[in-house]
Amino acid sequence: EDQVTQSPEALRLQEGESSSLNCSYTVSGLRGLFWYRQDPGKGPEFLFTLYSAGEEKEKERLKATLTKKESFLHITAPKPEDSATYLCAVIFTGGGNKLTFGTGTQLKVEL
Amino acid sequence: EAGVTQSPTHLIKTRGQQATLRCYPISGHTSVYWYQQALGLGLQFLLWYDEGEERNRGNFPPRFSGRQFPNYSSELNVNALELEDSALYLCASSYQQGRYGYTFGSGTRLTVV
Numbered sequence: 001e002d003q004v005t006q007s008p009e010a011l012r013l014q015e016g017e018s019s020s021l022n023c024s025y026t027v028s029g030l031r032g033l034f035w036y037r038q039d040p041g042k043g044p045e046f047l048f049t050l051y052s053a054g055e056e057k058e059k060e061r062l063k064a065t066l067t068k069k070e071s072f073l074h075i076t077a078p079k080p081e082d083s084a085t086y087l088c089a090v091i092f093t094g095g096g097n098k099l100t101f102g103t104g105t106q107l108k109v110e111l
Numbered sequence: 112e113a114g115v116t117q118s119p120t121h122l123i124k125t126r127g128q129q130a131t132l133r134c135y136p137i138s139g140h141t142s143v144y145w146y147q148q149a150l151g152l153g154l155q156f157l158l159w160y161d162e163g164e165e166r167n168r169g170n171f172p173p174r175f176s177g178r179q180f181p182n183y184s185s186e187l188n189v190n191a192l193e194l195e196d197s198a199l200y201l202c203a204s205s206y207q208q209g210r211y212g213y214t215f216g217s218g219t220r221l222t223v224v
Contacts, residue, residue: 034212036215041220042218043201043203043217045215046212046214087153097142097159097161097166097167097209098156098167098169099144099203101154103153
Protein backbone atom coordinates (compact mmCIF):
# COMPACT_ATOMS: atom_id res chain seq x y z
CA GLU A 1 0.00 0.00 0.00
CA ASP A 2 1.27 3.44 -0.89
CA GLN A 3 2.15 5.18 2.32
CA VAL A 4 3.83 8.24 3.81
CA THR A 5 5.01 8.11 7.43
CA GLN A 6 6.41 11.01 9.41
CA SER A 7 8.37 10.87 12.65
CA PRO A 8 8.43 11.93 15.34
CA GLU A 9 4.77 12.89 15.80
CA ALA A 10 5.80 15.72 18.08
CA LEU A 11 9.12 17.35 18.87
CA ARG A 12 10.03 19.92 21.48
CA LEU A 13 13.30 21.83 21.05
CA GLN A 14 15.08 24.58 22.86
CA GLU A 15 15.90 27.65 20.80
CA GLY A 16 19.15 26.97 18.95
CA GLU A 17 18.90 23.18 19.35
CA SER A 18 19.18 21.69 15.84
CA SER A 19 17.28 18.55 14.86
CA SER A 20 15.79 16.61 11.95
CA LEU A 21 12.32 15.50 10.97
CA ASN A 22 11.84 12.31 8.99
CA CYS A 23 9.46 11.40 6.17
CA SER A 24 9.61 7.84 4.87
CA TYR A 25 7.58 6.73 1.89
CA THR A 26 6.63 3.42 0.33
CA VAL A 27 5.33 4.34 -3.09
CA SER A 28 6.29 3.09 -6.50
CA GLY A 29 7.46 5.66 -8.98
CA LEU A 30 8.02 8.75 -6.85
CA ARG A 31 7.43 11.85 -8.97
CA GLY A 32 7.97 14.45 -6.29
CA LEU A 33 8.19 14.95 -2.53
CA PHE A 34 6.89 18.13 -0.96
CA TRP A 35 7.43 19.76 2.43
CA TYR A 36 4.87 22.16 3.84
CA ARG A 37 4.55 24.12 7.05
CA GLN A 38 1.13 24.50 8.66
CA ASP A 39 0.20 26.89 11.44
CA PRO A 40 -2.92 26.17 13.54
CA GLY A 41 -6.15 26.84 11.65
CA LYS A 42 -4.29 27.84 8.48
CA GLY A 43 -3.59 26.20 5.16
CA PRO A 44 -0.25 24.52 4.46
CA GLU A 45 2.52 26.84 3.30
CA PHE A 46 4.88 25.48 0.64
CA LEU A 47 8.52 25.00 1.62
CA PHE A 48 10.30 22.65 -0.80
CA THR A 49 9.87 20.18 -3.65
CA LEU A 50 12.42 17.39 -4.20
CA TYR A 51 12.35 15.21 -7.29
CA SER A 52 15.28 12.78 -7.19
CA ALA A 53 17.49 10.98 -4.68
CA GLY A 54 20.48 13.05 -3.65
CA GLU A 55 18.69 16.34 -4.17
CA GLU A 56 18.95 18.98 -1.43
CA LYS A 57 17.25 22.36 -0.98
CA GLU A 58 17.74 25.08 1.61
CA LYS A 59 15.76 28.02 2.86
CA GLU A 60 16.91 30.05 5.85
CA ARG A 61 17.23 27.59 8.78
CA LEU A 62 15.66 24.69 6.87
CA LYS A 63 17.31 22.11 4.64
CA ALA A 64 15.51 19.24 2.93
CA THR A 65 17.21 16.12 1.60
CA LEU A 66 15.91 13.10 -0.31
CA THR A 67 16.96 9.45 -0.60
CA LYS A 68 15.22 6.57 -2.35
CA LYS A 69 13.21 5.75 0.76
CA GLU A 70 12.97 8.88 2.87
CA SER A 71 13.40 12.61 3.21
CA PHE A 72 14.76 14.65 6.06
CA LEU A 73 13.94 18.21 7.03
CA HIS A 74 16.89 19.56 8.99
CA ILE A 75 16.26 22.56 11.21
CA THR A 76 19.40 24.45 12.22
CA ALA A 77 19.36 26.73 15.28
CA PRO A 78 15.56 26.94 15.38
CA LYS A 79 13.68 29.94 16.73
CA PRO A 80 10.26 30.04 18.42
CA GLU A 81 8.71 31.27 15.17
CA ASP A 82 9.64 27.94 13.58
CA SER A 83 7.00 26.29 15.78
CA ALA A 84 4.41 24.71 13.49
CA THR A 85 3.32 21.37 12.06
CA TYR A 86 5.56 20.21 9.23
CA LEU A 87 3.87 18.10 6.58
CA CYS A 88 5.41 15.82 4.00
CA ALA A 89 3.53 14.81 0.85
CA VAL A 90 4.30 12.83 -2.31
CA ILE A 91 3.00 12.42 -5.81
CA PHE A 92 3.72 9.11 -7.49
CA THR A 93 3.07 7.13 -10.66
CA GLY A 94 -0.43 5.73 -10.59
CA GLY A 95 -1.53 8.19 -7.93
CA GLY A 96 -2.78 10.82 -10.31
CA ASN A 97 -1.65 14.34 -9.56
CA LYS A 98 -2.96 14.45 -6.02
CA LEU A 99 -0.68 14.93 -3.03
CA THR A 100 -0.62 12.05 -0.53
CA PHE A 101 0.22 13.42 2.91
CA GLY A 102 1.81 12.08 6.04
CA THR A 103 0.23 13.00 9.37
CA GLY A 104 2.88 15.59 10.16
CA THR A 105 5.38 16.45 12.88
CA GLN A 106 4.27 19.04 15.41
CA LEU A 107 7.32 21.13 16.30
CA LYS A 108 7.51 23.37 19.36
CA VAL A 109 10.56 25.59 19.85
CA GLU A 110 10.93 27.11 23.30
CA LEU A 111 13.04 29.98 24.57
CA GLU B 112 -0.14 37.79 -6.96
CA ALA B 113 -3.31 36.87 -5.09
CA GLY B 114 -3.25 33.47 -3.45
CA VAL B 115 -5.89 30.78 -3.31
CA THR B 116 -9.06 32.14 -1.73
CA GLN B 117 -11.68 30.08 0.05
CA SER B 118 -15.09 31.10 1.29
CA PRO B 119 -16.63 31.14 3.75
CA THR B 120 -13.93 31.08 6.43
CA HIS B 121 -16.25 29.40 8.91
CA LEU B 122 -19.52 27.54 8.40
CA ILE B 123 -21.86 26.05 10.99
CA LYS B 124 -24.52 23.61 9.83
CA THR B 125 -26.98 21.24 11.41
CA ARG B 126 -26.76 17.50 10.86
CA GLY B 127 -28.66 16.52 7.72
CA GLN B 128 -28.23 19.90 6.01
CA GLN B 129 -26.12 20.65 2.94
CA ALA B 130 -22.92 22.71 2.89
CA THR B 131 -21.39 24.54 -0.07
CA LEU B 132 -17.78 25.65 0.00
CA ARG B 133 -16.06 27.75 -2.66
CA CYS B 134 -12.48 27.94 -3.88
CA TYR B 135 -10.92 30.59 -6.13
CA PRO B 136 -7.56 29.44 -7.53
CA ILE B 137 -4.53 31.54 -8.39
CA SER B 138 -4.95 33.26 -11.73
CA GLY B 139 -3.70 30.93 -14.47
CA HIS B 140 -4.05 27.77 -12.41
CA THR B 141 -6.38 25.27 -14.03
CA SER B 142 -6.34 22.47 -11.44
CA VAL B 143 -8.16 22.53 -8.12
CA TYR B 144 -7.78 19.94 -5.36
CA TRP B 145 -9.96 19.52 -2.27
CA TYR B 146 -8.74 18.02 1.00
CA GLN B 147 -10.38 17.29 4.34
CA GLN B 148 -8.38 17.75 7.55
CA ALA B 149 -10.27 16.43 10.55
CA LEU B 150 -8.97 17.28 14.01
CA GLY B 151 -5.84 15.31 14.78
CA LEU B 152 -5.78 13.67 11.36
CA GLY B 153 -3.75 14.27 8.24
CA LEU B 154 -4.97 15.79 5.01
CA GLN B 155 -7.25 13.37 3.18
CA PHE B 156 -7.69 13.82 -0.57
CA LEU B 157 -11.28 14.44 -1.67
CA LEU B 158 -11.44 15.59 -5.29
CA TRP B 159 -9.33 16.86 -8.16
CA TYR B 160 -10.68 19.04 -10.97
CA ASP B 161 -8.79 20.09 -14.05
CA GLU B 162 -10.09 22.08 -17.01
CA GLY B 163 -13.65 21.70 -15.76
CA GLU B 164 -13.53 17.91 -15.43
CA GLU B 165 -13.35 15.68 -12.36
CA ARG B 166 -10.03 13.80 -12.74
CA ASN B 167 -9.75 11.85 -9.52
CA ARG B 168 -11.76 11.15 -6.42
CA GLY B 169 -10.67 10.07 -2.93
CA ASN B 170 -12.24 7.43 -0.72
CA PHE B 171 -15.27 9.47 0.35
CA PRO B 172 -19.00 8.74 -0.03
CA PRO B 173 -20.99 10.17 -2.97
CA ARG B 174 -22.56 12.84 -0.76
CA PHE B 175 -19.25 14.67 -1.22
CA SER B 176 -19.37 16.19 -4.68
CA GLY B 177 -18.28 19.26 -6.51
CA ARG B 178 -17.65 20.99 -9.79
CA GLN B 179 -15.31 23.39 -11.50
CA PHE B 180 -16.59 26.43 -13.32
CA PRO B 181 -15.31 27.92 -16.63
CA ASN B 182 -13.28 30.50 -14.67
CA TYR B 183 -11.59 27.55 -12.86
CA SER B 184 -13.14 28.34 -9.49
CA SER B 185 -14.58 25.33 -7.75
CA GLU B 186 -17.38 24.37 -5.43
CA LEU B 187 -17.48 21.51 -2.91
CA ASN B 188 -20.89 20.29 -1.83
CA VAL B 189 -21.48 18.06 1.15
CA ASN B 190 -24.99 16.65 1.40
CA ALA B 191 -26.73 15.03 4.37
CA LEU B 192 -24.14 16.38 6.79
CA GLU B 193 -22.93 14.14 9.59
CA LEU B 194 -21.18 15.16 12.79
CA GLU B 195 -17.93 13.55 11.60
CA ASP B 196 -17.87 15.87 8.59
CA SER B 197 -16.70 18.61 10.95
CA ALA B 198 -13.23 19.50 9.69
CA LEU B 199 -11.05 22.05 7.98
CA TYR B 200 -11.63 21.82 4.23
CA LEU B 201 -8.63 22.92 2.22
CA CYS B 202 -8.41 23.78 -1.42
CA ALA B 203 -5.20 23.85 -3.46
CA SER B 204 -4.57 24.98 -7.00
CA SER B 205 -1.83 24.22 -9.48
CA TYR B 206 -0.66 24.97 -12.98
CA GLN B 207 -0.19 22.22 -15.54
CA GLN B 208 -1.50 19.52 -13.22
CA GLY B 209 0.95 20.21 -10.44
CA ARG B 210 4.12 20.43 -12.45
CA TYR B 211 5.12 23.64 -10.65
CA GLY B 212 3.79 22.85 -7.21
CA TYR B 213 0.57 23.26 -5.30
CA THR B 214 -0.65 26.34 -3.41
CA PHE B 215 -3.16 26.01 -0.61
CA GLY B 216 -5.84 28.35 0.61
CA SER B 217 -6.50 29.03 4.29
CA GLY B 218 -9.45 26.66 4.39
CA THR B 219 -13.08 26.61 5.45
CA ARG B 220 -13.78 25.41 8.97
CA LEU B 221 -17.02 23.41 8.81
CA THR B 222 -18.74 22.60 12.07
CA VAL B 223 -21.73 20.24 12.08
CA VAL B 224 -23.91 20.39 15.18
